[in-house]
Structures are given as structure tokens and as C-alpha cells.
Amino acid sequence: MIEVTANMLLSLFTGGPKILILRSEGADANNTYPELPVEWIELTAFNGGETLLIGEIGDQRRPLEVPPSNVLAIWNPEGDISTGELETWWAHASGSGDLPVILKDGPDRLVEAVAIKALQENMRLTHLNQKLIEDLATIRQGLAHHVRIPPELETLLRNLRKDPPQLVYETPSGCSSNGVIAGALSQPLFVGARGFLGLDLQIEKPGTGEGHLLIILRVPSSEMELARWKIAFDEIVSGWLALRLEKVLSRMDSSLELLVLTEGEGVSPQLSTTSTGLMPEFAFHSAAHGNLDMHMLRLRIWGGYPGLNYNPPAAVAASHAIMKISDHLTSKAQTTRSLSWAYPYFGYLDGGRLLLRPLKQNPASAARIELPSFPGFSAVSCTARIDDALCQTKLLVRMALSYPGQNVDDVESGIVALASTDWIELTEPLRPFELKIGLPIPLNEPMELHLFSRLPTGGKLDHGKVVFGDFEAILDERSAFSRSPYLPVVQSTS
Numbered sequence: 001m002i003e004v005t006a007n008m009l010l011s012l013f014t015g016g017p018k019i020l021i022l023r024s025e026g027a028d029a030n031n032t033y034p035e036l037p038v039e040w041i042e043l044t045a046f047n048g049g050e051t052l053l054i055g056e057i058g059d060q061r062r063p064l065e066v067p068p069s070n071v072l073a074i075w076n077p078e079g080d081i082s083t084g085e086l087e088t089w090w091a092h093a094s095g096s097g098d099l100p101v102i103l104k105d106g107p108d109r110l111v112e113a114v115a116i117k118a119l120q121e122n123m124r125l126t127h128l129n130q131k132l133i134e135d136l137a138t139i140r141q142g143l144a145h146h147v148r149i150p151p152e153l154e155t156l157l158r159n160l161r162k163d164p165p166q167l168v169y170e171t172p173s174g175c176s177s178n179g180v181i182a183g184a185l186s187q188p189l190f191v192g193a194r195g196f197l198g199l200d201l202q203i204e205k206p207g208t209g210e211g212h213l214l215i216i217l218r219v220p221s222s223e224m225e226l227a228r229w230k231i232a233f234d235e236i237v238s239g240w241l242a243l244r245l246e247k248v249l250s251r252m253d254s255s256l257e258l259l260v261l262t263e264g265e266g267v268s269p270q271l272s273t274t275s276t277g278l279m280p281e282f283a284f285h286s287a288a289h290g291n292l293d294m295h296m297l298r299l300r301i302w303g304g305y306p307g308l309n310y311n312p313p314a315a316v317a318a319s320h321a322i323m324k325i326s327d328h329l330t331s332k333a334q335t336t337r338s339l340s341w342a343y344p345y346f347g348y349l350d351g352g353r354l355l356l357r358p359l360k361q362n363p364a365s366a367a368r369i370e371l372p373s374f375p376g377f378s379a380v381s382c383t384a385r386i387d388d389a390l391c392q393t394k395l396l397v398r399m400a401l402s403y404p405g406q407n408v409d410d411v412e413s414g415i416v417a418l419a420s421t422d423w424i425e426l427t428e429p430l431r432p433f434e435l436k437i438g439l440p441i442p443l444n445e446p447m448e449l450h451l452f453s454r455l456p457t458g459g460k461l462d463h464g465k466v467v468f469g470d471f472e473a474i475l476d477e478r479s480a481f482s483r484s485p486y487l488p489v490v491q492s493t494s
Contacts, residue, residue, distance in 0.1 A: 002043070002064040002089060005055025012041070012054070012068035019114070020068070020100075022052075022076045022083070034107040036114060038072065045081045052086060067093050071100045072117050079104040164474075165197050165244075165302040165310070167323040171274050180286070180295070182213055182268045185260040187284040187297050193219070193226070193251035195303045197310060198244035198485065199258070202272040202298040207233035209266015215243060216259040217488075219251075226251075227488040233266050235483075240300070240375070242477075242485035244312070248304040260297075272298040312484050320378065321480065325449075325471035327352040329369060336366045336408040336450070353469035355387075356453045358395050359461065364454035366408050371447045374473050376480025379438035380449060383470040386429040391463035396423045398452040399435045403445070411450050418447070425456075426466070442479040 004012065012018075017038045024045050033040050043052045053061060067090050076083060083102055090099055101113045169190050189199075207213070213236065215229040229243050262268045273295040276283045283294045302321065304310070333354055335346045345357035346367055356365050371377075384397045400420035402411045410416040419437040426433055453466045477485065 002052045002054070002086070003061040004053070004064045005059040005061050007059065008041075008055040009062075011039070012064075014039070015070060018068060018071045019110075020071060020074045022074065022078070022081045022086075024078055024081055025057075034111050036111065038114070041068070065093060072114050073101040073103060073110060075110050076102065076104045077106070165304055165321040167300060167321070168195075168303040169299075169301040170323075171202075171296070171298045171300070180271055180273050180284075180297075182207070182260050182271055183262040183286075185258075185271075185284050185286045185297070187258040187260065187299075188220070188282050189256040189258060189301065190282065191256065191301055191303070193249045193253035193256055195306055196245070196249045196256065197302045197304040198242070199302065200240040200242050200300040200481075201260075203236055203238050203241050203269050204272045205270035206236045206238055207262075207267050207269035209233050209264070211262055211264030211266035211268065213269060214259075214261040214263060216261070218257055218259065219253045220255055220257040221253070224492070225490070226256075226492045228490040229486050230489050231486055233264075233269065236269050240481055242481045244302070244310050244485040244487060246310055246487055246491055248306050248308045248310065250306040258297075274298050310487075312487065321475045321477055323374065323473045323475055325352070325369070325371070325380075325473055329371065330354060330471055333367050333369045333451075336368050337363055339363075339365060349467065349469075351469065352471060353467050354451065356451055356466050356468060357461075358453040358455045358464055358466060361455045361457060361459070363409075364396075364398070364412065364452040366412065367451045368408075369449040369451075369471070370404065371449055371473070373444050373446050374475060374480075375444050376442045376476040376478070377439070377444065377447070377473055378442040378476040378479070379436060379474035381434060381436040381470075381472050381474065382451075382468050383432040383434055384424070384426060384453075384466060384468050385432045386426050386463075386465065387467040388463040388465040389429050391429045391465065393459040393462070393464055394428075394456060395426045395459070395464055395466055396454050396456055397426060397433075397435065397466060397468075398423050399437060400450040400452075401437060401439070402448050402450060404448050406448070408450065412452060417450075418443075420450075423454075429463075432470075438474075442476040444479070 018041055019036070019038050021033075021040060021042045022045055023042050041054060043054055044057065045052055054064070055061065074083070074086070087099060087102070101117060103110055103113055201215075211233045213229075213231045213233065215231075216225055217227040218225045226249070227245055231241075260271070273284075276294045276296050280294050282296050284296055330352045331348045333348060339345065339359055341357070341359055344355070345359055345365060347355045349355055354367060356367050358365050380399075380401065382399065386395055398412070398421055400411050400414075400417040402417050406416045411420075414420055419439055421435050421437050424433055424435060449471075451468055455461065455464065
């Protein structure tokens, strides 16, 4: 049986190495210990070793039920103390049957035994470390070559990395109708609150006078006001009127509503409208105009990651917004080189993706997407991947921008390209590689986006399936709008 005093209990379970010393009751304790970097703990033996005490004899004691931690050896310098009871208790209490080294020899033998124990422990830890390194290498290789990340997770990771506003919805172009005078309008929105950053309203005719345009964002079910913008008539010009929140909403409301009101004297601005088409539930309501034959306001809705602060465009630094190039535009892509093959090498795939197989080293397979004029267009990006796990050739891709009607050879060579990437090597299948090109200055003109893919020198065509996707236009906010986006005069903290 082993007992311990209260003041010694915590010292038995520290992380440092320990050596236990057996002493008989009344023995001289003024012995010198070998110079070892360990903690020395004395056990006083009673009745020939049947009872052992750790601590002072007169102090309050309690039974010890768990062996001390990290004990290198038990030293019995007197040699006549029985350790049988100690060994039996240790094997039972530890649960593993592993006992420390028990020595009856002198200090030199103790130092030797501790050194051997330390070397054995070092070898054990070295072996475990080597196994850990091998396991990590195996996991890394498996993740790099055998695990395909789901596309939904790739999209989520891209969104988490993006601070710029992202376009969530835009009224389709080419379907504008007559405008409506601002005032007492209620427009249901297409999105819920979570992730909402702001919107743009298209002004057909600016107002005049000393009045103000009041725009209120609220939750229709509770009529809770989330934000309020107040803009003077004489500040409003034709084009997109940009409204942003100071922080992306984190609320979970399933629907939002926009109220457009006016106050003061003057002629109210006229807002552009469009037909609701197959979505009559999103028609605006107005006491003055009725439902205007099921029409809605022309608008663009912007989103972001919930809780992030919005950074308005600075006077010097560029501020960007991201606009997805619609699947409608991507689906109208055309090949720009007449190449023939036994199976289709070019075509539109679902989800805004384009197939463009590389057939030769020269000429490269080529296609183009016609882009309309985007206000403040400053850059474009997309991803390219080898969409076949069996492909062993490192294929090459390239992207370029040009004005409409340019010769594809001149675009590829860079003679008439506004901007282009270098040839990018797709080093492994299924992994998406980002391609991005920026313009020297923002433009507001129609352009063509050219895509190229080709085989490397000596490359094989087997399973060489290149797919482009995730097309996005990047806008410079200072150039896209006539002025910086308006922030609300009042915004809810939620």
C-alpha cells in the first residue's frame, strides 16, 4: 500500500522525469544523489516494505491509487527493503503491467540504467516521428492526386476569399419599358436578407427641385426597417444609382422589400421599369400607378459574405465589384478556327461551361465570347481544368481580350489584344486553374473574350478534355457609377 501526503500529491504528476528512492523508517536521508536532471522523490518504508509513504511522517495522508507519472527508475540503495508489494501494486494500478527499472546497486549503476532508458525512449519517439512523417506524406499525396474536391466546396471557398461585392441578380437587358415616376412604390426583392449588400436602381430621367428621394429597405412580414437612404433630387443623374449597406446583412429573413418615396418640392426622378414576365409576384405596387400591367423596377442586387464591412471606393485605390458573366452569353460562344475531328471538340456545357479540346500544338483550338459593354469593366477571370482523370498530358490554355471583329491569329499573337495571359500549364487533371487578365484602364465598350487551348510539344491527345468555366467580369466601382455608392443614413445593427 502506498500513501501520500496532501502537499506532495501534485508533484507526483508533473511532466518532468522522476526517480523514486526507497528509504527505511529512521534511515539517514542525507545521502547525495547522482547529478541527473530529474526530480527525486523519497518513499519511506514501514513494516519491511508493506507500507510506503511519500511525504513527511506526521502530515495527513491518503492512499495513492494511480502511479506517479514519467518515473524512470525506482532506486533501493539500502537493498534490504522488499519491493514485492510495490511491484504488485504498480502493475495492478497502472493497468498496463509496465514497471520502471528497480535497482539495488550503487549510483553508477543508476546513472547507467537511466541513460539506457533515455536512449530507448529517444529511439521510440524517433520511430513514431518517422511514422508520422510517412503518414502525412501519404495523406498529402492522396489529397493531391486521388481526392476530387466537390465543386460546391470549391465555389464556397472562392466566395469566402472574395471581399468585393458580387452581383446576385440583374434585370435582363433588352426588355426595358416605360419608366415610372418615383413615389409611393413598393418593390418586392428576389433575395432574403442574409448576404444582402445593396442594390442599383436605374434612373431614366433625373428629378429637379429641392426634393429628396427616400429609399427604405425593410422586412415585409414585420415591416422592420433595415436601412434608409436619402438623396437630393439635384444629385441624381441618369444611369445606375448605387445603394450599399455599411455591412453585409447576417439576418435570416426570407424576403425583403424596397419602398421608394419622395419628400419636398420638385419634379421626382423617373425610374426605369421592365416586365415581370413569368414572375408576376415581383411586380411593384403603387397607389398612384397600380401594378402598371405587371412591371417591376430595373435593378441589380449585390451580395457579399455575411458580416463583412463594405469598403466604399477610395479616391486613389481601386475598388472592385464582381459580376458573373451570364450563362446566356457563354452559351452563344463560337469557335474561331475551323478544325475537324472525329468527335466534337467545342461546345457549350451546362452551368456556363465551355468545352475546348486541344487538337494540335499549332494552331491552337480557339473560341470567343461576345461581351456587351459593362460599365467600369477592368478585368475578367475564369477557370480552366482538364476534365478527365485519365489525362496524363499537361495541356496549355490562354485567354485574351480584344475589340470585336479582330483576327484570331492577331489576337493570339498579342498584336491586337487589349490584354492577355501567358500560356498556362494545366499540371494535373480535375484541378481548376484560375486565368485572369486586367485592362490598363477601365473600359465601357463591347469586347470579345478569346479562349485558346493546345497540346504541348510531344503531348498526346488522349483524354485531353479542357473545360472553361466560372466566367466573371470585374468592375471598377469608381468608373462604373457616376459617383460613389450611397450609404444609408440609417441602418439596423442586425
